[in-house]
Amino acid sequence: MVAHAYAVAFEGVSARSVEVQCAVTPGLPAFSIVGLPDKAVSEARDRVRAALSAMSIALPSKRITINISPADLPKEGSHFDLPIAMALLAALDILPADDVERTISLGELSLDGALVSVVGALPAAMTAAREDRALLCPEASGAEAAWVGAAKVIAAKSLADVIRHFTGQSPISPAEPGTAFVPENGKDLRDVKGQERAKRALEIAAAGRHHILLVGTPGSGKSMLAARLSGLLPPLSPLEALETSMIHSLSGLLDEGGISRTRPFREPHHTASMAAIIGGGRTAKPGEVSLAHNGVLFMDEFPEFPRQVLETLRQPIETGEVMIARANAHIKYPCRFMLVAAANPCRCGYAFDPARACSKMPLCAQDYLGRISGPLMDRFDLRVEVPPVHFTDLDLPNNGDCSADVAKRVSTARTVQEQRYNAQEWIRTNADADGDILKEATALCGEGKAFLTKGAERFGLSARGYHRILRVARTIADLENCDRVQPEHLAEALSFRLSGFENA
DSSP states (O other): OEEEEEEEEEETTEEEEEEEEEEEESSSOEEEEESSBOHHHHTHHHHHHHHHHHTTOOOOSSEEEEEEESTTSOBOSGGGHHHHHHHHHHHTTSSOHHHHHTEEEOOEEOTTSBEEOOSOHHHHHHHHHHTTOEEEEEHHHHHHHTTSTTSOEEEESBHHHHHHHHTTSSOOOOOOOOOOOOOOOOOOGGGSOSOHHHHHHHHHHHHHTOOEEEEEOTTSSHHHHHHTSTTTSOOOOHHHHHHHHHHHHHTTOOBTTBOOOSOOEEOOOTTOOHHHHHEETTTTEEOHHHHTTTSEEEESSGGGSOHHHHHTTHHHHHHSEEEEEETTEEEEEEOOOEEEEEEOSSSSSOTTOTTTOOTTTTHHHHHHHTTSOHHHHTTOSEEEEEOOOOGGGGGSOOOSOOHHHHHHHHHHHHHHHHHHTTTOTTOOSGGGOOHHHHHHHHOOOHHHHHHHHHHHHHHTOOHHHHHHHHHHHHHHHHHTTOSSOOHHHHHHHHHHHOOSSSOO
């Protein structure tokens, strides 16, 4: 007899259904697993044997063969323990074969039969819903998987509970979704003294999902500004929350099944490797650019990152997705993030301060910021010089709008963009608009066209720079609730494109 169970193999943020076949045949006693299993899957036979022994279930003195089909697809991860056990129990007539075939299962088995939480419960639930099957998973993963309401989720503590459920002795109630939480952000934009131009740039960046580069002396407030960006962004929409949580589920970052509506804020250290930033490794896991999907990627000390890492950001910034190519895998991850980079103007950090700048100026600053290549610099919509704040100004009262007020304007502008691009699924903000859609959205008047043409010729803007100015100007107009982009909006966008630390 051959029994069938179903599991999933992960390919990027999607989970592919695979069949686990179990045959118990006469022959020398053996327990083998075939179908391109990795080390963790091959070791499942020992965990399954020990778990069954803990429940006083003895394996027959026959040949047990487990085949995970399709056989040419690599199988990785300890989550195959539970489906292997399910197929074996169905082959031994301990579990009803029909019920097992109507279930996708994943989970790691401990030696005493307890089920251990694994990553990827949310994508697995999506696959179960698509194939009209139930999902069986460890109790710790149930709240996460239950967010996919179209799939029945059975969350069990142990293999013994699974047996009692499928035999009708003690049915398990369907799991309930975890709590959707919005963490409090106690960092207010008013805490930053001065820096009104940088605050304005931050508001524009948040409203249109524009990439921003902050350059200033040490202690001028670059990191403080970036840390307060989360308080300006609107909550994730249900679709965005699901997209982001799928990636975080694969990385094991979901906390007790709770899906956060707060946009991700990732801040890798400048010593991070390319695999950590872009994604990769032996199993082609998502990197920081994908973990920041629909949120913010803050890269402090930007020129200190390895040159190779910085250059690999160019394609993800443009396309919103990254392809991880390995010998045994080609995985595509979404990565539509807002890049916020901070840098000192030179190695010593005081290029803007004539009293403290080193004797190597201006070559010191040119060499240091020269680590950011021209094509990468061209992808920053907003480039802001953050001047130093005198210590005597720190005792002054807080000024400017608080984060809550700015967040309301940002939310209103985002709503306008959502309505404008409603018919285009791939466009959510002005930063995504391109081609005829961008031309229609900006609808420049004759004076505006003449101004932008003159500015492009005067400052030698590239085609990319030209379109990015249009996008930023459209965002500025949205913040002011203007239907058409006016010359003053273009002028402000162009002023943020130019800076005192490099040429446009």
